[in-house]
Amino acid sequence: MSNSFFKFKEFTVHQDKTAMKVCTDACLFGAWVADNLEMSRLKNILDIGTGTGLLSLMLAQFSQAQIDAVEIEPMAVEQARENFQASKWTNQLHIHPTSILEFAKNPIKTFDLIISNPPFFEQQLKSNNSQRNIAMHSNxxxxxxxxxxxxxxxxxxxxxxxxxxxxxxxxxxxIAEKLGLFCIKETAVKQTTTHTYFRTMLIMQKKASMVNFSSITIKDGTVYSKEFIKLLTPYYLAL
Structure with missing residues (x-):
């Protein structure tokens, strides 16, 4: 059974009300984004499908930006709101209980950074957990x-x-390129050196440019890789 909370160096993510728990690839993604962008220059950030609020909290640790988090699942909204209110960045973090489709119809502003760990699967076998289906499937x-x-x-x-x-x-x-959104950085992720790639982290913009390709492995044998440790040291208590 998953822990009801996940404690980081500067914040805690409670996850007892949500189907999707804190996971290593999401933590890596948040740290990778913070490491690859000039966080101090950002004024407005949007987190699409915030879930527990993990990514918003990770970015708030290194940014003075106002962060708007959108979430459609009611229990996740409640969970993220509680996690935001318990953090030291309550004045920066704002939860919106709606779908991103509705949120985009009447935009309140444009954003310097939009971050998303979106639903992964289309037309694949679902679980009996409706919360998890919303989080994992892109219907x-x-x-x-x-x-x-x-x-x-x-x-x-x-x-x-x-x-x-x-x-x-x-x-x-x-899909993105047809609409005018282009990849400028792409990092493929492996669980270990013996695994195949299972995730990709991408940074996109509206102007086409050369793509910077790289890869990262989470674990080297039974321990975290040097690259992973470098990225997650500001967050993980054990590093």
Whole structure:
């Protein structure tokens, strides 16, 4: 059974009310985004599908930006709100209990950074847990809809960061490019040196540019890799 909370160096994520728990690839993604962008320059950040609020909290640790977090699942909204209120960044963090499709219809502003760990799977076998299905399956939000929303809400000079299953990377890039959203950095993720790639972390923008490709392995044997340790040291208590 998963722990009811996950304690980081500067904040705690309670997760007893949500189906999707704190996971290593999401933590890596948040740390990677913070490491690859000039966080101090950001004024407005949007977190699409915030869940527990993990990514918003990770970015708030290194940013003075106002962070708007959108979440459709009611229990996740309640969980994220509680996690935000318990943090030291309550004045920066704002939860919106709605879908990103509705949020994008009447945008309150454009964003310097949009971050999302979106629903992964389309038309695949679902569980009996309706909360988990909303979080994991993209019937409620397709990749095309996600791309449209990002284009609508992203500032012309802004960046969008997306975490996806590795096998959906090319599908996403093709959809995004047709709408005018281009990849500028792509990092493929392995669990260990003996595993194949299972996630891809991407940074997108509205202007086409050369793509910076890289890869990272979470564990080297039974211990975290040097690259992973470098990224997660500001967050993980054990590092």
């Amino acid at each position: 409620n939000l397709t990749l095309t809809e996600l791309a449209y929303c990002i284009i609508e809400l992203l500032a012309d000079s802004g960046k969008a960061a997306i975490l996806l299953p590795w096998n959906r990377t090319e599908e996403w890039k093709a």
